[in-house]
Amino acid sequence: MIKTIQKSTWIYIAVAFMLVLLPFFKDERWFLFLMIQVFTFGIFAMSYDLLLGYTGIVSFGHAMFFGLGAYSIGITLNFLESTFMNLFLGILLALVLGGIVAFFAGILTLRLKSHYYAMLTLALASLFLVLAEKWRSVTRGSDGFTFRIPELPGPLQDHRNLVVYMFCLVSMVLIFFGLRRLTESPLGKILVAIRENEGRVESLGFRIMPYKVIISVVSGVVASFAGVLYAISIRFVGTNVFGIDVTLDALLMTIIGGVGTLVGPIIGAGIIEFAHHYLSDLSDVHWIFERWIILFGIVYILAVIFFPAGIVGTLWHKLAKRKHKKQEMKQKTSDKLAS
Amino acid sequence: MDLFLNLAINGIATGMLIFLIACGLTLIFGLMDVLNFAHGGLFAWGAFVGVWAYGITQSFILSMLAAVIAGLLLGLITEYLIIKPVYGNHIQQILITLGFMLVLSELIKVVFGPNILAASKPPYLDGSWEFGDVTVIKYRALIIVVGLLLFLVIMAVLKFTKIGLIVRAGVMNKEMVQALGINIRLVFIGVFMVGSALAALGGALFAPSSGVAYAEMGMEFGIFAFIVVIIGGMGSVPGSLVAALLVGLSNGFMAYYYSDLAMAVTMILMFIVLIFRPEGLFRVSGVSNK
Amino acid sequence: MTNTLLKLEQINTHIEQFHILHNVEFEVSPGEVTVLLGRNGAGKTTTLRTIMGLNNASNGTVTFKGEDITKLPPYHIAKKGIGYVPEDQGIFYGLTVGENMRVGMRKEDDATKERMEWVLELFPDLKKFWKKPGGQLSGGQKQMLSIARSYVNENDLLLIDEPSKGLAPVIVEKVIESIEKMKEKTTVVLVEQNFYMASRLGDRFYILDDGMTVHHGDMSALREDEELKRKYLGIA
Numbered sequence: 121m122i123k124t125i126q127k128s129t130w131i132y133i134a135v136a137f138m139l140v141l142l143p144f145f146k147d148e149r150w151f152l153f154l155m156i157q158v159f160t161f162g163i164f165a166m167s168y169d170l171l172l173g174y175t176g177i178v179s180f181g182h183a184m185f186f187g188l189g190a191y192s193i194g195i196t197l198n199f200l201e202s203t204f205m206n207l208f209l210g211i212l213l214a215l216v217l218g219g220i221v222a223f224f225a226g227i228l229t230l231r232l233k234s235h236y237y238a239m240l241t242l243a244l245a246s247l248f249l250v251l252a253e254k255w256r257s258v259t260r261g262s263d264g265f266t267f268r269i270p271e272l273p274g275p276l277q278d279h280r281n282l283v284v285y286m287f288c289l290v291s292m293v294l295i296f297f298g299l300r301r302l303t304e305s306p307l308g309k310i311l312v313a314i315r316e317n318e319g320r321v322e323s324l325g326f327r328i329m330p331y332k333v334i335i336s337v338v339s340g341v342v343a344s345f346a347g348v349l350y351a352i353s354i355r356f357v358g359t360n361v362f363g364i365d366v367t368l369d370a371l372l373m374t375i376i377g378g379v380g381t382l383v384g385p386i387i388g389a390g391i392i393e394f395a396h397h398y399l400s401d402l403s404d405v406h407w408i409f410e411r412w413i414i415l416f417g418i419v420y421i422l423a424v425i426f427f428p429a430g431i432v433g434t435l436w437h438k439l440a441k442r443k444h445k446k447q448e449m450k451q452k453t454s455d456k457l458a459s
Numbered sequence: 460m461d462l463f464l465n466l467a468i469n470g471i472a473t474g475m476l477i478f479l480i481a482c483g484l485t486l487i488f489g490l491m492d493v494l495n496f497a498h499g500g501l502f503a504w505g506a507f508v509g510v511w512a513y514g515i516t517q518s519f520i521l522s523m524l525a526a527v528i529a530g531l532l533l534g535l536i537t538e539y540l541i542i543k544p545v546y547g548n549h550i551q552q553i554l555i556t557l558g559f560m561l562v563l564s565e566l567i568k569v570v571f572g573p574n575i576l577a578a579s580k581p582p583y584l585d586g587s588w589e590f591g592d593v594t595v596i597k598y599r600a601l602i603i604v605v606g607l608l609l610f611l612v613i614m615a616v617l618k619f620t621k622i623g624l625i626v627r628a629g630v631m632n633k634e635m636v637q638a639l640g641i642n643i644r645l646v647f648i649g650v651f652m653v654g655s656a657l658a659a660l661g662g663a664l665f666a667p668s669s670g671v672a673y674a675e676m677g678m679e680f681g682i683f684a685f686i687v688v689i690i691g692g693m694g695s696v697p698g699s700l701v702a703a704l705l706v707g708l709s710n711g712f713m714a715y716y717y718s719d720l721a722m723a724v725t726m727i728l729m730f731i732v733l734i735f736r737p738e739g740l741f742r743v744s745g746v747s748n749k
Numbered sequence: 750m751t752n753t754l755l756k757l758e759q760i761n762t763h764i765e766q767f768h769i770l771h772n773v774e775f776e777v778s779p780g781e782v783t784v785l786l787g788r789n790g791a792g793k794t795t796t797l798r799t800i801m802g803l804n805n806a807s808n809g810t811v812t813f814k815g816e817d818i819t820k821l822p823p824y825h826i827a828k829k830g831i832g833y834v835p836e837d838q839g840i841f842y843g844l845t846v847g848e849n850m851r852v853g854m855r856k857e858d859d860a861t862k863e864r865m866e867w868v869l870e871l872f873p874d875l876k877k878f879w880k881k882p883g884g885q886l887s888g889g890q891k892q893m894l895s896i897a898r899s900y901v902n903e904n905d906l907l908l909i910d911e912p913s914k915g916l917a918p919v920i921v922e923k924v925i926e927s928i929e930k931m932k933e934k935t936t937v938v939l940v941e942q943n944f945y946m947a948s949r950l951g952d953r954f955y956i957l958d959d960g961m962t963v964h965h966g967d968m969s970a971l972r973e974d975e976e977l978k979r980k981y982l983g984i985a
Binding site (some may be wrong): 172178230232233235236240242243244246247250364371414417418424425428 | 471494544545549550551553555557558559561562565566568573615617678681685686689708720722723726727729730733737
Binding site (some may be wrong): 544621624627628630631632634635636637638639640641642643 | 790797801802822823824827833835839841842843844848849851852853855857898902
């Protein structure tokens with residue numbers, strides 16, 4: 121068991137290393153920007169996966185944390201001087217706010233049945249959307265606002281996009297390993313048990329609510345951080361960060377990549393961001409590509425019916441099966457030899 | 460006073476439209492424990508089909524009929540392709556119907572083009588009546604009358620016909636209905652189709668009233684319908700009427716005084732109900748809601 | 750004893766991952782009352798539910814009137830002529846007594862109406878509460894309604910799950926009388942914990958223990974067999 125974990129960890133580290141080298145071979149602006157999007161949405165989708173995959177909760181309002189993060193950093197840097205100190209302050213504000221909101225939202229909603237939960241989170245997110253639209257003195261309403269990020273020292277300023285790229289990449293890798301650690305801990309095991317059979321866990325003497333609240337807070341904090349990265353990468357905040365589309369993107373990425381796998385949502389984010397980019401380009405060839413979301417919707421529906429485990433989950437199953445078979449074969453041959 | 464009455468009439472008309480979506484939703488949930496997040500898509504489809512048919516036939520009645528037929532067919536397709544594979548699994552239901560909602564909305568743009576369609580009323584429904592200070596827009600009155608009539612018909616069918624009894628019994632205990640020799644799945648498909656047709660009719664009625672049909676209206680009104688189902692109590696038709704009127708009215712008044720807070724008020728209404736009375740205003744015995 | 754109405758062969762039933770029934774063997778002759786006995790959790794209710802198709806047998810066959818009904822959906826099985834009175838009575842709480850009866854009627858022809866008259870003579874109380882919602886009935890009235898509802902159709906077999914549960918002795922007596930009358934018309938499979946009721950009504954018995962049929966025979970034999978009663982039924 122320990123060996124397999126180490127093996128996969130090496131693979132992840134190798135991939136991360138390649139991603140570090142990537143911009144030195146392909147440094148067009150649009151490509152860097154697309155990759156940054158993949159990283160930020162990868163983080164956001166992981167936070168979604170934490171809820172969906174490890175507690176079986178479908179949230180329709182995850183965008184509220186994303187938006188909260190984006191607005192926190194944006195407002196801080198817009199109203200205060202654009203220094204690294206304030207950047208740090210903004211990030212801290214985003215994480216704390218994300219955690220607090222997730223805590224109260226969790227206490228309010230987590231005891232409800234799944235579809236009530238979905239509706240309530242949707243309601244909460246739309247309240248934030250209204251707040252962002254109405255509190256014009258701070259948020260500039262639906263126009264949104266641009267803000268400056270602190271200048272980097274010396275030559276680095278010329279490679280600002282590269283720095284943001286690295287920052288997002290490193291964040292994603294660290295968060296990935298952190299969350300993996302969390303889900304493999306005893307806490308993670310209990311969460312999976314809750315997802316599988318809530319009643320049984322309860323009858324074993326565990327109180328379920330605290331665990332669900334903990335995971336919802338972690339998820340909210342991570343999602344808020346993704347919002348921070350998003351805002352930093354485009355240096356603009358508008359009300360769209362609270363939109364239902366943002367939540368749907370995370371849902372799509374998680375489902376297509378693989379629920380409950382953590383690495384799946386990152387892959388899902390990559391697929392969807394790149395597919396979006398290239399398919400939109402193809403709209404000159406055929407109008408259907410303008411409506412690329414249809415293709416995704418259909419893929420998504422088929423995935424829910426036929427591959428509920430997503431790309432990564434399905435692969436894992438296959439690998440596990442093969443390994444199992446191999447072991448069985450070995451067992452058989454050794455049995456034969458013994459007899 | 461006249462302002463108050465006018466706002467009230469507007470609110471009731473909006474409430475009736477929401478009710479048309481919500482009553483199918485609530486029955487489908489009560490009967491089969493399926494929450495269909497794609498239901499609002501039928502509303503948008505109804506609107507586009509209605510506008511399209513009116514453009515061709517120039518007959519209001521025929522355009523409504525076209526929307527109903529489209530709703531029946533789409534309902535059948537939805538049940539067969541989307542709902543059937545995920546019975547009994549709430550998470551999958553939420554995920555798949557949400558995906559189908561996206562597809563339905565985008566398909567509208569494929570079939571009818573990506574632009575907003577202008578919708579017009581027939582001349583005989585245009586204009587308004589004056590009663591002293593009060594102006595009643597004819598078309599809104601029509602919506603209210605149609606909504607009320609449909610509510611009465613649905614209630615009568617549920618109350619007095621055998622099929623209605625079976626549907627009600629199925630909402631309470633579907634296993635026992637089966638054990639009494641009734642193929643609940645056929646009943647369910649029927650309810651699903653009728654519910655879809657009602658939503659489509661709602662959309663077709665809405666478009667001429669607002670003057671436009673746009674793909675996103677499905678999502679917008681679908682969310683309202685969900686809130687209404689939750690406030691009214693899952694599985695209760697009278698509950699959805701009351702809740703739909705409540706939401707319609709509060710929305711109507713808020714939209715006049717603080718238009719930006721209209722949505723927020725509706726959401727807060729749902730919050731309050733969910734926290735203090737999670738089973739909704741009208742409880743249907745036997746439907747679990749834990 | 751030459752012809753069997755209902756036959757269960759090697760029935761195994763799982764509920765989720767739990768293996769409830771193990772190779773249950775079970776035969777019912779027409780015109781008799783067969784009683785299923787056994788402790789709580791022995792698998793009696795699951796056996797009835799498997800016959801009705803409400804739980805699916807993972808293997809084995811259920812044969813009714815010479816026809817394999819194992820894989821049929823519940824409504825189809827009911828239409829073949831099996832009436833079911835579940836343990837929780839299965840009353841539609843929001844419907845009135847009359848509406849409950851009407852949902853249970855598979856046909857609305859004259860023969861069924863005549864039968865309804867007969868059923869209401871058996872349970873005159875129901876007529877009194879005809880317009881009352883099922884949820885407001887007392888426990889005994891609910892049980893009567895549930896049994897009455899299964900009598901309305903011309904069934905060849907009735908499955909009745911613990912009709913005496915939680916009822917006062919007077920009411921139990923009434924239920925026994927009604928089943929005695931019904932016995933003249935159909936075959937009955939009765940799940941019962943109440944040995945008094947079981948021995949008054951039963952012609953044959955089966956004992957289930959841990960999901961297996963461990964004993965069967967004539968009811969008269971069981972009445973005398975103190976050893977067997979103590980071992981499986983906890984009756985001293």
